Amino acid sequence: PSLLGQVHDLTTTTRVVEFNDLDGLRAALAAGDVACVLTEPVLTNIGMVLPEPGFLQAVRALTREHGALLVMDETHTLSCGPGGYCRANDLQPDVLILGKPIAGGTPGAAYGFTTQVGARMQAVKTASPPGHSGIGTTLSAGLLTLRLMRTMLADVMTEAAYAHMFAIANRVADGLERVIANHGLRWTVTRIGARCEVQFAPQRPRNGSEARAAFDDALEPALQLALLNRGVLLTPFHNMLLASPAHTESDAHALISAFDDALTGLKNA
Structure with a gap:
């Protein structure tokens, strides 16, 4: 019971919208029951797909209008600068996640969130039974990964x-x-x-x-x-x-x- 964020059946809890399709996103958000919109700022795993001018800004506006969080995966777009694509283009996601490049390609990750999201996360954790949160466990805080993260931040991501x-x-x-x-x-x-x-x-x-x-x-x-x-x-x-x-x-x-x-x-x- 103390494990937060358990995996659910994605076929019943997820709506898929094509990139650059604002009408499709607007329809998916219309019911007001979408918790978050998760995307890369530039698609990379299916081949690179650039956002059309104004698309991501419109996504940000639509998520705020319908009460959904905007989660940006910058694992591949961190190549756009020390703050990734979001900083380079003045985007303001509610949650930002990074994968292995932050640790030089080894298993490691980092995530950040707004003050408001952080308060909501803490409230859920406080109200949960004692025990692990389900984040990290045996794969967290390895000395090699931490050393590589420090090296990346100090010497590579300049x-x-x-x-x-x-x-x-x-x-x-x-x-x-x-x-x-x-x-x-x-x-x-x-x-x-x-x-x-x-x-x-x-x-x-x-x-x-x-x-x-x-x-x-x-x-x-x-x-x-x-x-x-x-x-x-x-x-x-x-x-x-x-x-x-x-x-x-x-x-x-x-x-x-x-x-x-x-x-x-x-x-x-």
């Missing part, structure tokens, strides 16, 4: 490091777009902060369904294998690239050159 990563990511994105155009391909490159991605579509997708439709389950692994054979290893899901403080202009040039040569090889195959 303005200077982000400026360097943004420059490398811009260099890569511009180079990939140029190569794609030279090969006459109807693909696009999407970028936010230090992250960019090649998508097999002539225009950037506006929701998860369009992003999934742009997948090519045969071409993607073929492209990644071609790049691997040329000394470049991509993250092994879609064609996502992430600049780090350790990457250099030479690394960016090597990636672009390998991408160009890989496309030539695939076209001739």
Whole structure:
């Protein structure tokens, strides 16, 4: 009984709304029974989907209007700056959650919330039976994770490091777009902060369904294998690239050159 926030059947407690669909969100919130809206500020797990201008601000306004909390998952969009996408774009979620990047890729997480949400959480905890809250337990406060968090906050998540990563990511994105155009391909490159991605579509997708439709389950692994054979290893899901403080202009040039040569090889195959 003391475990708070037990998992429920998502098929009966969740309504799914496509990204960038304000009418769909408005309809989902109309009954007034939605506890929270949970989203990434930019979709990343289905391929990158950028918010349309004003979309996230409208989401914030609608959640306040209907009494729902806004929860932002910045695990992947922390690449947009030391405060993530929300700080860079002056968004004001009620709850912010981060996953493994805050601990250098190891199992770790952080979350934050407004004063009002914190008071509500404390009230529920105070009224509950004694015991564990269900947060953390055996996987919390490992010394390696804490040391890595400290290193990330002090030495990696700095303005200077982000400026360097943004420059490398811009260099890569511009180079990939140029190569794609030279090969006459109807693909696009999407970028936010230090992250960019090649998508097999002539225009950037506006929701998860369009992003999934742009997948090519045969071409993607073929492209990644071609790049691997040329000394470049991509993250092994879609064609996502992430600049780090350790990457250099030479690394960016090597990636672009390998991408160009890989496309030539695939076209001739």
